[in-house]
Structure formats: structure tokens, C-alpha cells
Amino acid sequence: MRKTWDIPGGVHPPENKSQSLQQPLGEVGLPAELVLPLNQHIGAAAEPVVAVGDHVLAGQQIAAAIGLVSAPVHASTSGHIVAIEERPIPHPSGMQDLCIVLRPDGKDRWIELEPCENYTQLSHAALLEKIRAAGIAGMGGAGFPTAVKLNPRANYDIDTLIINGTECEPYITADDILMQTSPAEVIAGTRLLAYLLNQPKQVLIGIEDNKPDAIAALERAVAELNDDDCRIEICTFPTKYPSGGEKQLIQILTGREVPSGELPAAVGVISQNVGTAVAAWRAVRYGEPLLSRITTVVGTALATQRNVRVRLGTPIEHVLTQHGFDPQRCPRLVMGGPMMGFTLPSAQVPVIKTTNCILAPSREELPPPPPAQACIRCGLCAEACPASLLPQQLYWYARAEDYERLTAHSLTDCIECGACAYVCPSNIPLVQYYRAAKGTIRQMEIEKEKSDRSRQRFEFRKERVARAEAEKEAKREARKKAAAVAKKKLAAAQAGAQQDSRPSGKQQSGAQPHEGLAGDRQTGAQPDMVAAAMARVQEKQLAPQQQREKLQRAIASAESRLQKAQQRHVEASAEHQGKMQARVREAEVRLADARQKLAALDTATPAPAENADPVAAAIARAQAKMALSPTEKLQGNLTSLQKRLATAREKLAAAEAEGSDTAAALATGVAKLEEKIATVQTELNAAPAQVPGPAAATKTAATDAAAVAIEKAKTRAAAQADMSAEEKLQKQLDSLQHRLQKARLRLEQAEADNDAHIDALRSGVEKLEAKLAQTRAQLEDTASP
Amino acid sequence: MALMRITSPHAHSPGDTGDVMRQVIFATIPGLIALSYFFGPGSLMNVIMASFTAVVCEAAVMKLRRRPIAFYLNDYSAVVTGVLLGLALPPYCPWWIVAVGTASAILVAKHLYGGMGYNPFNPAMVGYVVVLISFPVEMTQWAAPRTALTEGQSLLGPLAALQTIWLDAAIDGYTGATPLDVFKQNNSQLVQHLYATEPVFASGRWAGAGWEWANIGFLLGGAYLLYRRIFTWHAPVATLTVLIVLSTLFYDGGSSTSGGSPLLHLLSGGTMLGAFFIVTDPVTSAVSNRGRLIYGAGVGALIYIIRTWGNYPDAVAFAVLLMNFAAPFIDYYTLPRTYGHEKPRRATETEE
Incomplete structure (x- = not known):
């Protein structure tokens, strides 16, 4: 048991x-x-x-x-x-x-x-x-x-x-x-x-x-x-x-x-x-x-009382007549039991899925309730309550319409079983009071929620208007400043252009005007560019934590920009709608991009807890390196360099495809890396012979090797520079296709997820398609003559 | 024929408020018999007069308030007030004391506060206190029990009783102090000596002749009401328990300054009538069971404190009225723990 x-x-x-x-x-x-x-x-x-x-x-x-x-x-x-x-x-x-x-x-x-x-x-x-x-x-x-x-x-x-x-x-x-x-x-x-x-x-x-x-x-x-x-x-x-x-x-x-x-x-x-x-x-x-x-089907107003299997939708009247119903004897019809059932307005209502009982009591069986007397708070109801409520207090507060007290007395936990009203010696229809009070409380809650929401809306609006005003002011200031700076810059640029008008033949053969510009700068300010590239590389190698922070900052700024753009979009008059929409999209694309990067970073880097002590990790790595034999060291160097080269090349290709300003710098970076690899490779080749030998020998060999590598890199760089426009375009085309494919995939996914960035992604794909078509046309142009 | 449209529940337990009240009246019978046996027909006459006055007052108020008179008289609540007050008043007290007391109970304590169910103070006790304070001389005279009568005296017959009540005829020798009064006025006598010398104690067994049996009678009536589940055990048991504990604690075995034995406190004065018929008044007590424990305990403590260190020999009425004051406060802190809640709430807590 x-x-x-x-x-x-x-x-x-x-x-x-x-x-x-x-x-x-x-x-x-x-x-x-x-x-x-x-x-x-x-x-x-x-x-x-x-x-x-x-x-x-x-x-x-x-x-x-x-x-x-x-x-x-x-x-x-x-x-x-x-x-x-x-x-x-x-x-x-x-x-x-x-x-x-x-x-x-x-x-x-x-x-x-x-x-x-x-x-x-x-x-x-x-x-x-x-x-x-x-x-x-x-x-x-x-x-x-x-x-x-x-x-x-x-x-x-x-x-x-x-x-x-x-x-x-x-x-x-x-x-x-x-x-x-x-x-x-x-x-x-x-x-x-x-x-x-x-x-x-x-x-x-x-x-x-x-x-x-x-x-x-x-x-x-x-x-x-x-x-x-x-x-x-x-x-x-x-x-x-x-x-x-x-x-x-x-x-x-x-x-x-x-x-x-x-x-x-x-x-x-x-x-x-x-x-x-x-x-x-x-x-x-x-x-x-x-x-x-x-x-x-039960009740003394019926001749037959029994259980029946009845089709849903059957009118109660039909059921009752089959059981010898005497309407004269039956003052009320109840669906459900005598404790929780409800009276029916007529016998025409149908049997439904929840109809467990049709009660047709005679007047003697369930007499009409006598008039309610005053509550003497006898507490019989509290003893009968299965939820341990105080029905007499609930009744008191329900009559006083004191809804706060009713809530405090847990009215909502009442299951309306009717035990309290059943025992009440004063015949008070307690449950009816509770139902009515519950209904009112529900109604009040709905209304309160409504008014809360409209108040919130109003407050948000006020805030928004104030912010927009402040922003406008700030923008005005910024524009003024920007105009001044631009003026200065323009003057400087004009002077600079006069100085640097010497064309750089090799680079200018490229189809894109950017290339020419980049080439100009490359020749003019190469050391700077290299330094910049180095800085960038270093930056890339910053602790992932910093990178994450940076990306998060980027996301935050992109979000705020997006918000602003959306807001402006909303506020803009009809004629500016198009422009604003484009801005919103752009901001969305940027935001999506930043988010993606962050996600990638998150997955790529180990949990922060693991690299909690980067210094220790670095020391460990360095020690591990020291322990390695020179050959192994070189081998390791080589692989890491090759890896870097691969990424650098990829970036270069991407930059070129985009016609980015940094392409030239990246090209230099690639060349440098190739050079280094060549050096290391020769070193490695020389190493087996030199392992037992003194370090000086390695050094000489390395110097020699470096010379060789420099030669090699030079030729390779020359080859790359000599790459025909057609080849370049082809490469660009390939990369574009690749990107387009990726973008489409993402769009599909976004559509499936009903992502908020669908529009942004779609416009991105469209842009890519346009670019692809353009590149193709260019390629054909270059190929045909 | 239009079908009746009413909400659930459709079934109703037999019994109504009138039943509850009739049970209460019925339960006073053993106590009334004991009183009548030991003190003559005075108490019965009190009860009849008080009930009559109560019903008249109630009917008058209902007429003034334009309510159906018969319907409201039918709940017997006025009769209960009258009966309880009649039992509490001294037998053979003048009729106008009964009338004033009852009228105060019904008109002031009950109906001025809104009528049945709305009165914060127990009407019978309010009526009692009004006459106790207004007519202290008459109120402190209690008939001598039959066992304590002097040689040649016998209990008053009905006719003599009516004479006493209506014509205010002197009945010297027939009245005296109550046992509690005697105990209170005790001067430098050991309890043992007091019991031996005072006729009211000497002719009794534990707590004064007649009184002890009247209290036992009310205890029986209370047990009956408990059995019939007219009220819960919490308040009366708390009252009696605290009274026993306090009187045991301060009973020093019978010195001249003793507070009185537990038996004296339990079986003398209005203890049992109070514990089972007054403290259990649902309208004016606390609503939850926990609250009733506290309420009852408070009454018990106050009874002992006022009896022993206060000015009045009996204290049930004051103790009850004081705790009536405290009942809403007790209710505030003693809401029961509702199903699905970790702990009980306060009466004003809307958030948990």
C-alpha cells in the first residue's frame, strides 16, 4: 500500500x-x-x-x-x-x-x-x-x-x-x-x-x-x-x-x-x-x-438514472427525454456535479468534450438556496478550505472591494471547489463572490498593464526626442569642424600631388585606378606603409581578449549607428527614405559582419579561463622552443611562416578584389613573408650538415641563404607584378564568386531562420552580384583585344 | 419554465446559523441547571428576562432599519447574547440591571457597529461591563449557595425571587461575596484556613460551593459544542492552558499571598462560561487557528493577571474585551500558509 x-x-x-x-x-x-x-x-x-x-x-x-x-x-x-x-x-x-x-x-x-x-x-x-x-x-x-x-x-x-x-x-x-x-x-x-x-x-x-x-x-x-x-x-x-x-x-x-x-x-x-x-x-x-x-445522467427528475455513451454535440434535451425527464419537477439543470457544475440556460445546449454529468435534480433533492444571512465568521469555511485560505476574510474583503487585501489573502489560490459555500451556515454564496472578485482583479491587471505600457511609450518618446535634438546639435558642430579639416587637407593634398606626380609604370598597368593610386603611395611612402602593415600584423597577434574587446566595441558602435540610422530613417521625410534605407542597410551589414567576426573569434580562441595567464603560456612556449633542436626549430618556424603567408595571400587577394587601398601594403607584406620563408628554407636545408657544427657556420649559411632568398623573392615579386591584367581579373573573379556563394548561403540560412538581417544580407548579395558582373565584363574587355 | 441560474455549489450541508445558535443555547443547559440547583431560580429568571429584552431590542432595531424582523430573529443570535449575559449576571439582581445590560449589549455593542457579524466586541461582555461599572454594589452581590445557608434558611422560591427582582426587596443574608471575591479580600490567612472558615469554601469541594459545579456544567456544554464542531478547540484550550500554567506558577502552596490554586481559577467565577461560550465567539475572536491560539492564550493570561493583581475579583469580561481589541492585530500576523506558498503571508502583503 x-x-x-x-x-x-x-x-x-x-x-x-x-x-x-x-x-x-x-x-x-x-x-x-x-x-x-x-x-x-x-x-x-x-x-x-x-x-x-x-x-x-x-x-x-x-x-x-x-x-x-x-x-x-x-x-x-x-x-x-x-x-x-x-x-x-x-x-x-x-x-x-x-x-x-x-x-x-x-x-x-x-x-x-x-x-x-x-x-x-x-x-x-x-x-x-x-x-x-x-x-x-x-x-x-x-x-x-x-x-x-x-x-x-x-x-x-x-x-x-x-x-x-x-x-x-x-x-x-x-x-x-x-x-x-x-x-x-x-x-x-x-x-x-x-x-x-x-x-x-x-x-x-x-x-x-x-x-x-x-x-x-x-x-x-x-x-x-x-x-x-x-x-x-x-x-x-x-x-x-x-x-x-x-x-x-x-x-x-x-x-x-x-x-x-x-x-x-x-x-x-x-x-x-x-x-x-x-x-x-x-x-x-x-x-x-x-x-x-x-x-x-442523474437526478430525481429523471425516470432512468445511468451512465451513457453519448455523441458530442447531442442536445441535452435529447438525452433527457430518453431518460424520462419531468421538466415540472426540475427547477434547474446542472452540467457537472453539484459542487462545481454550472446551471444551463436551456436544455438545448449540447454535450461537449467536458460534459461528465448532466444533473436534473428535483426541487426536494437540491432545494433553491435560502437567502444569505450575515457572516458570523464561524470559521467552518476555513476548516473546509483545501487550500488553507480564510474564506470568511476573503468574503469580507470581496464585499468591501478591497482588492489589495484579497490579493494578500491569496484569493488567486482559490480553486473554487465550493467546500466553503457548502458548509456556510449563513448560506452565503462565497464562491460567487470570489469569482466576481477574481474577474475584477484580472480586469484591473490588464488595465494596469495597458497603462504601464502607454506610460513607457510616452517616456521613451520623450527621451528619444531629446536625444535626437542633442544629436543634431552635435552633428552641426562636427560638420563645422570636418569642413575646416577637409579644407586644410585639400590644400595639403594639392601640394602633395604636385610633388608626387611621377608615375610608376609597372603598377599603373593595372586595370583599376586604385592600383595606380596605391602604387603612387607605395613608391612615395613605402617605409611608412610597411610599418603600418607590421603594426597591423602585431595588432592581429594581440591577445584574443583585446581583439574581442575591440570587436565588441565595433559591434556596439555599429549597433548605435544602426539605431541612429533606423531612427533617422523613421524620421526622414519621404524623399530621403531611399537614402536613409540604404544607410540603415549598410549599418546592418556592418553590424552583422562585426558580430560574425566576434563569433568566429569566440570559437577560435580557447575559453578565457584557459589562457588566463598568457605570460606563463608564452614562457612555456618559449621554453619548449628552446628545447627543440635547431632543425626542429627551423621546421616549426617554416610551418608557421607558411601559414602566415597563406593567410596573407588570402587577404591580399581579397583586398585586390575589393580594390582596397591596403592591397599594395599587403602585397609588400606577402613579398616579405615569402622572402623570410625562403631564408628559413635554405637554412633548414643547410641545417642537417651544420647541426653538430658551431653556430657561426649556421649564421654564415643563413646569410648566404638569405641572399639566395632575396634573389628568389625579387624574381617572384617581379613575376607577380608582371602578372597580366587578365590573370589578375581572373583571380579577382574567382574570389568574388567564392564570396558570392558564401553570401548566398548565409542569406538562405537567414531566410530559413527569419533573421532580422535578411534585408541587409540580400542587399549584400545583390551588391556582390553586381560587382561580379562588372568584373566579368572587365575580364572580357581585357581578354578580347 | 425558465430554469434557475445560480452558481455552484448547488448542494448545501444541512444546518444554518440558527442551528449553530440553538446548539450554543442548548449547550448552556448543564451550567444553568447547576446554577439553579445551588443558587435557586435567579439565574433562570435572568436568562429569561435578558433573552426577552434582547429579542425586543433586536426587533426594534430591525424595524428601524427596515429589515425583515422574523428573518433576522430567526438566527437566534440575540437570544444567545441574552442567555449568556443572563448567566453572567448575579442571580436576583434587580430587573433594571438585566434590562440595561442587555439593551447595551444589543443596541450599542451589536447594532451600532453594523449588526450581526460586524461587532468588534462581544455584546454580552460589553453589556456585563456596562452594568458592572455602573452598578458595582448590585453586581458584586451573589446569592449564597444552598449548602452555605445558615440554619433555618432555604433557597428563595419563585415568588420570593420575583419579589426580590421586581420590588427590590431586601434579602440580607441571602447574598454575599463570590469565592473569588472572598479569596481576594483574604487578609493574612493561609489558604487552608480560608477554605475552612469561609462557608462558601467550607461547604464546597474545590472552588466554592455551587461555583465548581456550575463551571463543570459549562465545561460539559463546551465539550458538547466541540464535539458538534461548532467551534475549534484552539481558543478555549489555549485560554485554560495559560490559566493553569500561570496559576500553577504563582501558587505557592497556600500562603496568605497566594494567587490561588489552579483548581480555584478553573472552577470558580466565569472561567468555563468564558472559555467555551465567550472566547469562542467567532465574530469577535481571531479568524485563523493560529490566531485563535494566541487570542485564547491572551484571554487566559489577562484573566489571571486581573484576578490576581487587579481590582476586580473576576476578569473574564475585561480579558475578553481587551483581546477583542487585539484580534485584528493578531489576524494580521497569523494568516495560515496557503497551498502552494512557502510561508504564510501578512494580511497586507501583496507581493511575496
Whole structure:
């Protein structure tokens, strides 16, 4: 016997369960008309997918689920759609809502069902989809879409599945008879749900001890399974209302309390009604959508009281007339039990997925409530409350409309079980006060959120306007300064151009004007350029930390630029729109670029913790180097140099393709590297012979080798310089194609992810394409003569 | 026929406020019998007069407030107030004391504050204190128990009793001090001597003839109400426990300055009537069980303190009224821990 916990409070209303258990499970025939509300569950209403006049088959989907928390609706028999209109629906408010009205053709022809012999072969997603498509929503009364509940968020660690067969409400025996008549299906459904939840540690079926037949039937079914892996435990506990409430049952079976405002999944529990488990099982095993359910038809205003299997959409009136209903004796009709059920506005409303009971009590059975007397704060309600609230205080504050005190007294934790109102000697409709107060509080919260948002909007706007003003001012200043500087520069440049007008023949043969310019500068200020290149290289070799910081700074600046551009874009008048848009795009591209680089850096460099002590690492490296033999050292040198050369070349190619100013400098850098490599190589060649010899010899050899390398580099540089324009263009073209390919790939990915930078990427690709076309044309031009 | 539209729950437990009140009245019977046996029909007459006055006052107020009179009288709350006050007043006290006390209870303590359920102070105790302060001489005279009567005297018959009450006829020799009063006025006598010399103690067993049985009677009635779950055990048990603890602590075995034995405190004066019929008044006590423990303990402590070191020989009324003051404050700090919450809240905490 499993340990169970007691819940605080609770009441023992007369059970009244035997009336409906005297007869076996019955059937209700086809009514003249089936009314299928589009919203029979918690969540968004389904949307009709049939039109008036359509002929549908049983099991055919007639309304599709909209959004995640929703459930489709199916035709519960074959027939014609005669109307899609507002009808009274079973709802506590007595409101009307959109329903699909189906006139049965009497043939009850079904659609082709898709059975599944072994569900373990299907993926979880496929199984959930089957359950979702079958339109199954919690059949205990709340009607939460089952597939959603079975797919808890990944951060919840579900260790317990509870199947709720408690049925603590008086009168109702629908779950009881289901467990008695199809225990095997209950167990099969339980195992299916356990499988879907990755076999939680405990699988519990909770039943109150007033259902000995159901308990015996389930225990037999578990025994018949003869499966040692089956961990289903049938848990019984003393009858007390409201043990069947989800939170209460969790407390009874696990001792855990669901934290206020959270889902049961937060304490690792998923609970489902037995009816839901069976419906899910049938949906998976036989492909059967939810078309009918077991409902208890009970009350002394009926001649026959029993449980029936009834098609969804069947008007209550049709069910009642088949049970000898005497409307004269029945002042109220209740859907659900006498504790939490709601009165129906008329008998025309249909049976829906959550209808577990139709109660037609006579006046003597459930007399009209006497007028409420004053609350004497006797505290019987507080003793009955399963949530340990103080109903008498809640009532007091609800009447005073003191919503702060109501919140402080945890009104939101009230489960509206009605135990307090049941025991109240003053006959105060306490739950009604709580519902009304809850509604008001919800309304107030929505309004508060709204006003908060508009206040925020207003504040943001004020701030933005102020910022824009300040920026404008700053820009004006900057422009003034820039103009002055530009003037000065222009003068200097003119002077410089006069000095440096000597053309450099070799370089100017290049097709691009930039090349010429670069060449000019190269000849004029070569040492500077080399120094600059060296500086850049050094910079590249800076600690990754610094690089990251730099990139982050770049990102920040790019972001602010983007923001500014966007803002200006918004503010700009229509004529400047185009220009501004381009600026926004550019900023976006830059930002994306910087982000990418940062990401690359992040992946390339080890975690900061690892290179926490770069000095130590450097020392270690140096020591390792010292330990190496000269040959090895040289070899290492060589590889590292080659690597650097490769990257330098790549960069050079890219720069050339882009027509960047730095191309020339990079070319020099490459040449230098090649030179060095040559030196090292000769050194290496010489090394084997020299290893035992004195260091001086190596040095001489190195000097010689260097001379050789210099020669070699010179020739190579000459060759490169001599490279025909065509070759250069070809190279450029190749690189462009490569880049374009890359860019397209990224664009595709962005489109797939619905990235925010799509536009920027697209414009980038377009630009590249344009450039490519241009280069191609150039190449053809150069090739043709 | 239009169907009824009402919200859940549709089922209701049998019993209403009138039932609760009738149970309370019923539960006073053992105590009333004991009082009548030992002190004659005075208490019964008090009860009848007080109940009558209470009902008349209640009806008058309902008429003034244009409420359905029968409906409100039907909750028996006025009768309960009258009965409890009648039990607390000295037997054979003049009729106008009963009338003034009851009218103060119903009109001032109950209806001026909003009527049933809204009164911050226990009406019966307010009525008692009003007459105690206004007419101290009459209020401190209590009939002598039948076992303490002198030779040749017998308990007053109904006729003599009516005469006493209505005509204010002198009944010297029939009244005296209560045991608590006697104990308080004790001058340099050991408790043992006091018990032996004072007739009210000498003819009794533990705490004064008649008084002890009346208290036992109210204890029985209280146990019955507990059994019927009319109230929870928290407040009365806390009251009695604190009273026992304090009286044990300060009982020095019976010196002349002794505070009185636990038995004296438990079974004398209005202890049991207070603990089971006054302290448990739901309207004016704390609402949560934890709060009721504190409330009850406070009443117990105050009873002992006022009895032993205060000016009044009995102190139930003052102790209860003082704790009535404190009840909202106690409520503020004693909200129960609600399902799904780590710890209890304060009554004004909207955030956790």
C-alpha cells in the first residue's frame, strides 16, 4: 500500500453515486441535429473547415485547431452541415457561441481510420500529433488540450504521471463506469501517456476508496498484463471532497504542493483524467478522433438514472427525454456535479468534450438556496478550505472591494471547489463572490498593464526626442569642424600631388585606378606603409581578449549607428527614405559582419579561463622552443611562416578584389613573408650538415641563404607584378564568386531562420552580384583585344 | 419554465446559523441547571428576562432599519447574547440591571457597529461591563449557595425571587461575596484556613460551593459544542492552558499571598462560561487557528493577571474585551500558509 497524504479541509457531502450505477452503460441514439461548438476546450476556438451544405463523415475534421493551445472538432456522425451559427453553449455565463450544426443522415458512415499496432515505433512528435489531431482535451472537466499538456517545457523534469480516477464530486460516476467497463484501455492509455513522458519514475492511478469495483477491475487489468516492467500503481485513499482537484490529488499522492501560479509540471507531475487517457489511447491505437464520451445522467427528475455513451454535440434535451425527464419537477439543470457544475440556460445546449454529468435534480433533492444571512465568521469555511485560505476574510474583503487585501489573502489560490459555500451556515454564496472578485482583479491587471505600457511609450518618446535634438546639435558642430579639416587637407593634398606626380609604370598597368593610386603611395611612402602593415600584423597577434574587446566595441558602435540610422530613417521625410534605407542597410551589414567576426573569434580562441595567464603560456612556449633542436626549430618556424603567408595571400587577394587601398601594403607584406620563408628554407636545408657544427657556420649559411632568398623573392615579386591584367581579373573573379556563394548561403540560412538581417544580407548579395558582373565584363574587355 | 441560474455549489450541508445558535443555547443547559440547583431560580429568571429584552431590542432595531424582523430573529443570535449575559449576571439582581445590560449589549455593542457579524466586541461582555461599572454594589452581590445557608434558611422560591427582582426587596443574608471575591479580600490567612472558615469554601469541594459545579456544567456544554464542531478547540484550550500554567506558577502552596490554586481559577467565577461560550465567539475572536491560539492564550493570561493583581475579583469580561481589541492585530500576523506558498503571508502583503 502506497503512502498517501491528507489534504487540509475538505467536506463529505452525500455521495449520491449509487443511483447512476444501478444500470449498465447505455447508449443514446442519434438526435435530429448535432450542435458542435467550436470551443469545447481551454484555448483558442477552432476554425470551421467545412461550409454549410457539405456532407461529412463521422470522424471527419470539421473545424481546425488555431494556434498551439487549441483542439480541432470532428463530425460525430455522418450527415450534412446545415448551419454554422451562434447557439447557446454549455458555459457558466450562458452565452452563445459559434457552433457547427450537423444533420445526421442516419447512416453513421465513418472516414477511413488509421490504426497503429505498435506506437513505440512512432516518434513522440508523431504520437502527440495524433492526439492533437484527434481533438482530445481534458475530459475531467477543465478541457485543457491534452497534447499540449503532454509536451511539457524541457526545463521541467517530469518524474510522476498521475491518472486521475478520483471523481470526488457527488453524483458523477462516468469515470467509475469507464474504469469498470474498460480497465484494459485505461491501463493501455496510462502506459501510452507514460511512454510519451519518457517513462516517469512513478505512474499512479489515483482512485477514492468509494469505488471498490473500479479499483478491483484496474488491479485485475494490471495483473493480466503480466508485465514486470509495468510500474503502474493503483493508489486508493479515503473519500473526501475535493480530493480529485488536480492540485489536491498531487498533494495526496506525492505530498508535493504545486507552487502558487505554477503548473503541476513545476513539481515534476503531469496529471490526466482516466477518460482522457482512454481517448488518447484510442486516438493512437485506432486513429479514432474524440467523437463521444461517457456522461452520467442523474437526478430525481429523471425516470432512468445511468451512465451513457453519448455523441458530442447531442442536445441535452435529447438525452433527457430518453431518460424520462419531468421538466415540472426540475427547477434547474446542472452540467457537472453539484459542487462545481454550472446551471444551463436551456436544455438545448449540447454535450461537449467536458460534459461528465448532466444533473436534473428535483426541487426536494437540491432545494433553491435560502437567502444569505450575515457572516458570523464561524470559521467552518476555513476548516473546509483545501487550500488553507480564510474564506470568511476573503468574503469580507470581496464585499468591501478591497482588492489589495484579497490579493494578500491569496484569493488567486482559490480553486473554487465550493467546500466553503457548502458548509456556510449563513448560506452565503462565497464562491460567487470570489469569482466576481477574481474577474475584477484580472480586469484591473490588464488595465494596469495597458497603462504601464502607454506610460513607457510616452517616456521613451520623450527621451528619444531629446536625444535626437542633442544629436543634431552635435552633428552641426562636427560638420563645422570636418569642413575646416577637409579644407586644410585639400590644400595639403594639392601640394602633395604636385610633388608626387611621377608615375610608376609597372603598377599603373593595372586595370583599376586604385592600383595606380596605391602604387603612387607605395613608391612615395613605402617605409611608412610597411610599418603600418607590421603594426597591423602585431595588432592581429594581440591577445584574443583585446581583439574581442575591440570587436565588441565595433559591434556596439555599429549597433548605435544602426539605431541612429533606423531612427533617422523613421524620421526622414519621404524623399530621403531611399537614402536613409540604404544607410540603415549598410549599418546592418556592418553590424552583422562585426558580430560574425566576434563569433568566429569566440570559437577560435580557447575559453578565457584557459589562457588566463598568457605570460606563463608564452614562457612555456618559449621554453619548449628552446628545447627543440635547431632543425626542429627551423621546421616549426617554416610551418608557421607558411601559414602566415597563406593567410596573407588570402587577404591580399581579397583586398585586390575589393580594390582596397591596403592591397599594395599587403602585397609588400606577402613579398616579405615569402622572402623570410625562403631564408628559413635554405637554412633548414643547410641545417642537417651544420647541426653538430658551431653556430657561426649556421649564421654564415643563413646569410648566404638569405641572399639566395632575396634573389628568389625579387624574381617572384617581379613575376607577380608582371602578372597580366587578365590573370589578375581572373583571380579577382574567382574570389568574388567564392564570396558570392558564401553570401548566398548565409542569406538562405537567414531566410530559413527569419533573421532580422535578411534585408541587409540580400542587399549584400545583390551588391556582390553586381560587382561580379562588372568584373566579368572587365575580364572580357581585357581578354578580347 | 425558465430554469434557475445560480452558481455552484448547488448542494448545501444541512444546518444554518440558527442551528449553530440553538446548539450554543442548548449547550448552556448543564451550567444553568447547576446554577439553579445551588443558587435557586435567579439565574433562570435572568436568562429569561435578558433573552426577552434582547429579542425586543433586536426587533426594534430591525424595524428601524427596515429589515425583515422574523428573518433576522430567526438566527437566534440575540437570544444567545441574552442567555449568556443572563448567566453572567448575579442571580436576583434587580430587573433594571438585566434590562440595561442587555439593551447595551444589543443596541450599542451589536447594532451600532453594523449588526450581526460586524461587532468588534462581544455584546454580552460589553453589556456585563456596562452594568458592572455602573452598578458595582448590585453586581458584586451573589446569592449564597444552598449548602452555605445558615440554619433555618432555604433557597428563595419563585415568588420570593420575583419579589426580590421586581420590588427590590431586601434579602440580607441571602447574598454575599463570590469565592473569588472572598479569596481576594483574604487578609493574612493561609489558604487552608480560608477554605475552612469561609462557608462558601467550607461547604464546597474545590472552588466554592455551587461555583465548581456550575463551571463543570459549562465545561460539559463546551465539550458538547466541540464535539458538534461548532467551534475549534484552539481558543478555549489555549485560554485554560495559560490559566493553569500561570496559576500553577504563582501558587505557592497556600500562603496568605497566594494567587490561588489552579483548581480555584478553573472552577470558580466565569472561567468555563468564558472559555467555551465567550472566547469562542467567532465574530469577535481571531479568524485563523493560529490566531485563535494566541487570542485564547491572551484571554487566559489577562484573566489571571486581573484576578490576581487587579481590582476586580473576576476578569473574564475585561480579558475578553481587551483581546477583542487585539484580534485584528493578531489576524494580521497569523494568516495560515496557503497551498502552494512557502510561508504564510501578512494580511497586507501583496507581493511575496
